[in-house]
Amino acid sequence: MLDINALISPENKTPSALSEQNLTQINNQIANQLNTGILVLDAEYNIVMWNRFLQVHTDKVANNIIGQSIFIAFPEVPERWLSRKLDSVLQLNTPSFCSWQQRHHLFELPHTRPITTDSEFMAQNCTFLPIETDGIVKNICILIEDVTDVCHYQTQLQKTLDELATISRIDGLTQIYNRRHWQGSLEQEYAKAQRHDKRLSLIMLDLDYFKLLNDNYGHQCGDMVLIEVSALISSLLRVEDIFGRYGGEEFAIILPETELSGAMELAQRICSSIATKPLTYKDHKIKVTVSLGVAQLSAEESNYEMLITQSDSALYQAKAQGRNQVCCADFSTSKPID
């Protein structure tokens, strides 16, 4: 931390001590060459001193500003808030701080960075120091540090982290949740439903004859179908439903606070919507259908994986019965699949 007092304290005098005058000259030059703004106020918050950094970063003329109230010289600072803050410095004789993370800037100074930032003004860390003269705090020194770089890189970093967080949850092709995130969500929803004794249903679905589609029309056609089907299903869901790509052409939907009949109804709607939706690929009409298995959480499951097993076996049954249909797990007679 910058401590001008320490520079001029008598203890720092060496045997070849400088004269008071020389010391003052040195201190003035240091203050003027610092890349930090220095603004000194009296107890009425009038400006009594400022350094070159501030002079060159504002359009204000030195003669006009000395003696002016800080709130007149810098009308952009929030007066009531800053007065209260300055009061605390004078009354408690303690330093006070203001970080760019809470307030991007106090003073509207242009920054000198050739980088695109969100603000046209310099991001600032400000420190308010009580200055004692003759044992009484009569002045406040405001130090203004330019932290535009820090602010810029921190913002970039946060943006990248947010992007990474999204990428780690989303399936790149279909833009719905990937398997890992979906399964984590199921674990949470399962725990929630158990704790609060709420209903929970699950739909697993699989595209019929997807391998044939790929073989006949190519993988690009397959990709198109996966994207279209995902979008169609998404449009049929509520916001609280959690839709993910379980594997290749298999999808899964978590339905919180939904009982079996509601889940069956939705599964039927998905089944018929897809069967009646015309898809074309390079002038070929593509007929796509899906098979769906539905299960509801009952007292029998002791973990969320069992719920997946239940709906998976119902899906298997829908496939066995001729595809393009919905089957429901009969949990009264269900047995773990070997």
Next chain:
Amino acid sequence: MNEFHLTEDQQDCLQELINIAMGQASDQLARYLNTFVYLKVPSIESVDAKNLMETLSQQKNTLAVISQGFFGYEGIRGEALLVYQEEDSGRIADLLGYEPDELSQDEQLIDISSILTTTFLNVFARQIDNQMSYNAPKLLPNVKDKLSEHLQQMPFSWDLALKVNINYQVTDYSFNCNMVLLIPETAIINIKNVLDRILAEF
């Protein structure tokens, strides 16, 4: 018991110094806040690194931790952590004399922490003929998961921490927080020397 632990006399002496410092600090605060502040005698305990981790991780509803470094002469330095619980932070803007829309809750917490830490440590430093400088206070991100991580990544290794429980009662609202002073090993030796000096003079 190792060389960093305080003797009973040293502990008593420190407790007394902190009581006086806290008393004077709260007097100053009452003037600044312009309201009657009732302060309970702060409970102070010195805790070792392992115990502190356990106490802090047991606390539920930890809303925020504010950290602020302090530096004095004779190698007295460390970091102050102010730990807030969710229920204690509703009316800090009121307490500080701000309008609620003038500053965010983060800024309120940072402000009150800085005032408590610096007012207290300034008086404490004066008691032992010292003077403190301070880092800007900062809010630790995601305290719920990261507090123990932060404690392990301190810029110094520390064996002893002073836990000061501050409890302010103000007529219209109550305010509670824990102040934890983490002190590096070398600074503990220095503090012990200062305490011994005071005890010898007494």
